[in-house]
Amino acid sequence: MPQYQELPCGGQELDIDTALKDGILGGAPELGDATAGDGGKQPVELRKMMDELDAAGDGGGDEAVPAVFICPISLEPMVDPVTLCTGQTYESANISRWLALGHRTCPTTMQELWDVTPIPNTTLRQLIAAWFSRRYTRFKKRSADFHGRAAELVHGLRGTAVPKRQPLKGQARVAALRELRSLATNHQSVTKAIAEAGGVALLTSLLGPFTSHAVGSEAVAILVSGVSLDADAKAALMQPAKVSLLVDMLNEGAVDTKINCVRLIRILMDEKGFRPETVASLSLLVGVMRLVRDKNHPDGVAAGLELLSSICAVHRPARCLIVSIGAVPQLVELLLELPTECVEPALDILDALAIVPEGRIALKDCPRTIPNAVRLLMRVSEACTQRALSMLWVVCRMAPEESAPAALDAGLGAKLLLVIQSGCGPELKQQASELLKLCTLNCTSTVFISKCKLTKTIQ
């Protein structure tokens, strides 16, 4: 391993002795091609290696690219380093661009260049190539290991290992699934190996009416970790018995299991052959609402709201079901406590529910609808204001005599005036003024002014 010394200016200096020992400087035979002096071929291969390592986000534990290999202009490792008369080295393409723009100074030292000829720095190029080459072989070996291990686990679970053994059962199965899950979530590339070893069909077959949660939660976690699910796999997962298991785990599992189930259901919903009645399940909706109300886990709240929103969009009858489980008052009460990014999805859902008559009634009957909606006006975003406004419109129109005064008491007047005077879109302003008219029909101007607590100037 090359040793680095920390420089006072913050860079790192490559220790030549250990670099020699480790073969960076051409001592080891494996570095054959990389140290050959073929200028034309090298940059392409080197660029490929660099890109692949970069894409793989190759582990955090590795040592960083040495500072001397980085181009000061692009801050990327150099493929074709050239040195100027000031002794500074840059990526050839980058410094050419700099000079082509008419500059005659060295970008890092700001000195004037008495000679603009860039000298190809073959020594540095060879060092960079060798370093990356080693890094690359190590990366390949390690990746192969993960892939190999993942494939091994899948075959063990399927009973297709060589030499032939019974498929794993019981605790051994749970342990294998757990390890597979850890591999899949930590190393994206492993998901491909899992799919190739027949992992998707295996995991799908593991889900059924008698699957224990221990097995089911691991299987679902792997399925949502980025393994590609083809149409057949998704069709299999849509079978009622498997969906029942997902709903079960959604209701009773640990939070990340719940979130994974939500995510898997969401993936299935996007598939072409998806039957919307599948999500018209009271148990599913109750489970999702429970997740949404769990303030300790904002990830779950966001995932749950997203799923509910999709369900409302995809299946109209589901909206009545959602209202029937008391979701409207629950969502309304949550509105002010949700993390900011969840407010709009929640309002979206309430908006969708307000389209069905039962939803409108539920909104009207909930005592917090008006105060919470008024609070949300002009608070989060224009989209939220628009939805909150439309909610207020629905409620006030249904029962103007009770709602209007309540709304004004909650401070609606001032807020509406704010909307009208703000930079919001014209339709929004129009809606606001219509709502204002509706609410102030029976108000005298003194009452109105006092309710709005208007200052003298605005009066």
Added chain:
Amino acid sequence: MIEAMTTDEVHVTVGWEEEGENKGGNGSGESGKSTIFKQIKLLFQTGFNEAELRSYISVIHANVYQTIKILHDGAKELSQVESDSSKYVISPDNQEIGEKLSEIAGRLDYPLLIKELVHDVKKLWQDPAIQETFSCGSIVQLPDCAQYFMENLDRLAEADYVPTKEDVLHARVRTNGVVQIQFSPVGEGKRGGEVYRLYDVGGQRNERRKWIHLFEGVNAVIFCAAISEYDQMLFEDETKNRMMETKELFDWVLKQRCFEKTSFMLFLNKFDIFERKIQKVPLSVCEWFKDYQPIAPGKQEVEHAYEFVKKKFEELYFQSSKPDRVDRVFKIYRTTALDQKLVKKTFKLIDESMRRSREGS
């Protein structure tokens, strides 16, 4: 009457399917609760020893007599009532046998089933009129074990006959009173194997509401509903559909205050019979399922129909549960109480679920 619950014991009540409290008669049960009990004895206790097996011989023979009598009398009645009556008329050479068997089966004490009697029973069973009556078993209140015993007649009449486990599981005898069983589903010796105590209250004939609160402390209620009986009427009231009765009973139990926090396990039982019946009798004959739309014949239809029934029970559960109760555990299990492997798997799941709710995860 009910023992206090200690910390490592789990008490479960096996629900009942119908009660005749307002009808003055006895509920005909038959939802499969006792079969579950027998399975538990086989799976998690020591099973049945030879003496216990032999104790079922008289029950099994009784079932044979009851079956053939129901079929014979049923055929006679249908031949007088049905428009297509000729197919229910028993052939002349079998009529005498039929009367004789019907008389024997009407006595208080049945004789042991011997070879000559078996010969007669078999002959009658094979009569086309009887077979025709059998195919409308739902109308004549034929017990579910009928076909099984009719097909095994020779074995049952052997001089040294010892009933098999399967015979015992099929044997039908009405439960009386409250039956209790104690077991450990995970297996003795294994760490954390909780003790379960199960009560079958199906046989309790007194007014339900008077004693139900005594079960307030139980961890869970298992409600057995035989989904195959959507086209059958009550034994004691032939105008009332059994499934509707089940629906009312389930609703009643869910609303009981003493079960506010109790977990509910719903066993949708007799799936094997349901599977076969759904191909011939549409679900919509039952008023509760009248909005059912079939999709395609075959296996798909069975799954579709089952999901429909399950959804109906789910709807009923959420409608009958006030908002503050919606958080209690509610699980539905598809069961065939006669299938030992299935029952074992089901109890494993129940054990896992109860463990989870006890840990408050």
